[in-house]
Amino acid sequence: PEKWSAEDPCLYTLVISLLDRGGALIEAVPFRFGFRQVEMKGGNLLVNGVPVIFKGVNRHEINPVTGRALTEDMMKEDILLMKRLNVNAVRTSHYSNDPRWLDLCDRYGLYLIDECDLECHGVFYAIPYTESEFNLSDDPAWQNAYVDRMERMVHRDKNHPSVILFSLGNESGTGVNQPAMVRAAKAVCPDIPIHYEGDYHIEYADVYSRMYPSVDFVEGIGKGLTGEAAEKYGFPEGYLDKPFIMCEYCHAMGNGPGELSDYVELFYKYDRLQGGFIWEWVDHGLLQFTEEGEPYYAYGGDFGDEPNDGNFVCDGLVFPDRTPSPGAIEYKKVIEPVKIYAADLSKKLFRCENRYDFSDLSHLFMTWQVACDGETVYSGTCPVPDAGPRSSCEFTLNYTLPAKLRRDKNYTLTVSLLLAADTLWAKAGHTVAWQQFVLQDAEPEAFEPAAGDVGILESDEQYMIMGNDFEIGFSKYDGCLDYYAAGGRVLISGPLKLNFWRASTDNDRGWGSMKKLLELHWDKLQHRVESIEAEGDEELVTVTVKTAVAAPVFHSGYRCTYVYDVNSDGAVRVRVSGEPFGSLPDRVPRIGVTACLPAELDCFKWYGRGPGESYCDSHQANGFGLWESDTDGLFTNYIRPQENGTRSDVKWLEVCDIHHQGFAIYGQPSFMFSAHRFTAMELEKAQHTYELEPREDIVLNIDYRQQGIGSHSCGPMLQEKYVLKPEAFEFGFIIKPIL
Numbered sequence: 001p002e003k004w005s006a007e008d009p010c011l012y013t014l015v016i017s018l019l020d021r022g023g024a025l026i027e028a029v030p031f032r033f034g035f036r037q038v039e040m041k042g043g044n045l046l047v048n049g050v051p052v053i054f055k056g057v058n059r060h061e062i063n064p065v066t067g068r069a070l071t072e073d074m075m076k077e078d079i080l081l082m083k084r085l086n087v088n089a090v091r092t093s094h095y096s097n098d099p100r101w102l103d104l105c106d107r108y109g110l111y112l113i114d115e116c117d118l119e120c121h122g123v124f125y126a127i128p129y130t131e132s133e134f135n136l137s138d139d140p141a142w143q144n145a146y147v148d149r150m151e152r153m154v155h156r157d158k159n160h161p162s163v164i165l166f167s168l169g170n171e172s173g174t175g176v177n178q179p180a181m182v183r184a185a186k187a188v189c190p191d192i193p194i195h196y197e198g199d200y201h202i203e204y205a206d207v208y209s210r211m212y213p214s215v216d217f218v219e220g221i222g223k224g225l226t227g228e229a230a231e232k233y234g235f236p237e238g239y240l241d242k243p244f245i246m247c248e249y250c251h252a253m254g255n256g257p258g259e260l261s262d263y264v265e266l267f268y269k270y271d272r273l274q275g276g277f278i279w280e281w282v283d284h285g286l287l288q289f290t291e292e293g294e295p296y297y298a299y300g301g302d303f304g305d306e307p308n309d310g311n312f313v314c315d316g317l318v319f320p321d322r323t324p325s326p327g328a329i330e331y332k333k334v335i336e337p338v339k340i341y342a343a344d345l346s347k348k349l350f351r352c353e354n355r356y357d358f359s360d361l362s363h364l365f366m367t368w369q370v371a372c373d374g375e376t377v378y379s380g381t382c383p384v385p386d387a388g389p390r391s392s393c394e395f396t397l398n399y400t401l402p403a404k405l406r407r408d409k410n411y412t413l414t415v416s417l418l419l420a421a422d423t424l425w426a427k428a429g430h431t432v433a434w435q436q437f438v439l440q441d442a443e444p445e446a447f448e449p450a451a452g453d454v455g456i457l458e459s460d461e462q463y464m465i466m467g468n469d470f471e472i473g474f475s476k477y478d479g480c481l482d483y484y485a486a487g488g489r490v491l492i493s494g495p496l497k498l499n500f501w502r503a504s505t506d507n508d509r510g511w512g513s514m515k516k517l518l519e520l521h522w523d524k525l526q527h528r529v530e531s532i533e534a535e536g537d538e539e540l541v542t543v544t545v546k547t548a549v550a551a552p553v554f555h556s557g558y559r560c561t562y563v564y565d566v567n568s569d570g571a572v573r574v575r576v577s578g579e580p581f582g583s584l585p586d587r588v589p590r591i592g593v594t595a596c597l598p599a600e601l602d603c604f605k606w607y608g609r610g611p612g613e614s615y616c617d618s619h620q621a622n623g624f625g626l627w628e629s630d631t632d633g634l635f636t637n638y639i640r641p642q643e644n645g646t647r648s649d650v651k652w653l654e655v656c657d658i659h660h661q662g663f664a665i666y667g668q669p670s671f672m673f674s675a676h677r678f679t680a681m682e683l684e685k686a687q688h689t690y691e692l693e694p695r696e697d698i699v700l701n702i703d704y705r706q707q708g709i710g711s712h713s714c715g716p717m718l719q720e721k722y723v724l725k726p727e728a729f730e731f732g733f734i735i736k737p738i739l
Contacts, residue, residue, distance in 0.1 A: 004034025118169025138175025222270025246276030258709030374626025452568025494596025592703030608650030
């Protein structure tokens with residue numbers, strides 16, 4: 001028979017009929033089932049003889065309106081969205097799910113870790129004890145209860161082809177009761193392996209499972225470290241004989257998770273790594289309304305409940321209404337089942353890696369698109385490479401290029417793989433995978449003096465630089481460019497000044513990583529002018545400002561220099577540098593500048609990564625292109641307000657009103673930006689979205705760098721390569737009016 005897999009969920013219908021003695025039908029019961037084989041072999045978990053990679057999520061049964069009560073349509077909505085996001089596996093955290101969910105997983109194709117309804121780590125907090133004094137898992141008096149739950153689940157679910165692992169439960173310690181559960185499960189269903197993360201020494205589980213290990217830990221497992229190197233990480237004896245699966249990783253709380261690609265690429269580098277399950281699928285916010293009727297998602301503490309976990313339950317890849325978060329879009333990209341690499345662009349030679357476990361690529365079709373500054377100039381299709389499952393091949397892609405590439409333009413090639421026909425879970429044309437290649441980066445925008453008449457008007461309070469229909473004001477009080485007008489329109493209405501703070505993400509807050517910053521009052525940095533000078537001629541004026549950006553009370557901060565070159569057309573070249581001094585934190589959230597804009601400058605157009613938000617450890621899903629948005633569209637509405645909406649690797653940005661009058665910013669060579677109706681501190685202080693009061697102006701952030709996002713809300717520290725250190729910096733950009 002044809003075998004069942006998540007990629008090809010072939011089901012057969014078995015009909016059990018009850019007949020009377022005369023052969024007449026009394027009752028018939030149909031049952032859909034699939035043929036598939038699960039076995040442990042060579043240190044791997046095999047499905048139909050193949051060591052599958054689990055690109056999974058943890059899923060709770062939750063709806064923002066109906067709570068734990070889900071309809072079949074709600075379940076189907078989750079499954080369709082998972083499949084479209086390239087997810088292939090679910091852990092039923094942390095209880096046996098509604099049987100309809102298993103039926104749907106059989107039908108649509110999702111692997112399941114079927115988890116027993118057992119979790120007792122709360123006892124550790126409720127009753128003071130030491131493990132030797134009180135441990136439910138090591139108390140034989142509880143053994144029948146443990147075994148009963150396991151047996152009932154196995155009896156109920158053993159014939160579902162989607163179930164490829166049984167889990168003993170979650171966070172319940174270990175003792176004599178777990179091995180008893182294993183014996184009971186194997187007596188009923190010996191073919192399905194056992195998972196349990198709490199079996200740290202792999203004494204009775206069939207797989208080695210961990211929660212929230214670091215990237216280094218996972219790579220150590222993949223490398224098969226032994227001796228002192230293995231002891232450093234606490235690898236158990238015999239771990240080399242078991243597959244490694246992360247039952248929880250990359251905690252998806254708020255903005256994040258970052259570092260997804262770092263983990264996923266290891267799955268395909270080392271054979272014993274068989275993937276993992278993101279914590280978790282959906283935010284647990286419950287839909288509520290303010291007295292004014294404004295909707296919001298409530299969480300722990302909003303119902304007078306004590307104690308509570310606050311917004312710690314808002315940790316999903318999708319929002320409560322099932323809108324995918326930026327983290328979900330990133331996850332889809334990094335786990336896509338086909339990867340395209342450039343083997344030799346000069347020869348138009350590429351390599352296709354098929355990451356499907358069972359399928360070739362015949363169900364897909366391939367398109368290509370060449371773009372100049374985000375505008376398509378050539379496009380076409382090409383045959384899908386003949387790469388079998390878990391194999392690679394080289395192919396030539398005969399795309400078309402302009403006869404000559406302009407040096408002032410950005411050129412990209414984007415290759416996409418789409419469904420060739422309708423499936424149960426998506427229509428033909430659905431994008432399964434894509435890859436972009438930068439063919440040429442444009443030369444950075446030049447800045448030069450312009451013929452004309454630019455002058456300096458000095459008063460006790462400021463320098464005013466004036467020229468061809470523009471005025472730029474520099475405050476002597478704080479040294480900031482605090483006014484910029486051109487063509488009779490105000491373009492910058494509030495001070496452009498250095499900014500080292502971002503509204504703390506849930507991952508920033510995690511496990512005290514912001515503690516040193518807060519102790520040194522880096523959330524309250526103050527700007528003090530040390531000197532300000534303006535000099536120049538009729539073609540170019542230079543304003544030089546030296547400041548100290550420092551914390552109150554503590555000797556801690558940056559000594560900074562701003563250099564503004566202004567030509568007679570009103571263009572401004574901004575160069576900013578800084579040297580840290582004093583007692584410093586181990587990291588800073590961002591290095592950039594912020595300014596306020598008039599509310600009517602609400603049209604943003606940029607060339608860079610988009611359309612969504614992206615950061616240094618979370619940008620795979622956002623390719624280079626020409627993107628547009630208003631201020632509200634740049635905002636990601638996380639349940640608890642925090643840093644959001646930053647666009648990265650931006651070459652240029654236009655900020656205009658509806659008449660396309662405003663200004664442009666050009667990177668030297670690139671920058672990050674965000675624009676909100678709230679300051680970072682307003683986002684920091686708010687606990688819910690309804691607490692945010694939109695400002696009359698727009699807050700624009702132009703960043704040199706930001707720290708990575710990570711998943712430290714309930715996971716490892718951010719990797720050093722993504723940490724932004726308080727070190728010397730220098731960056732710049734050019735502002736030009738658009739009239």
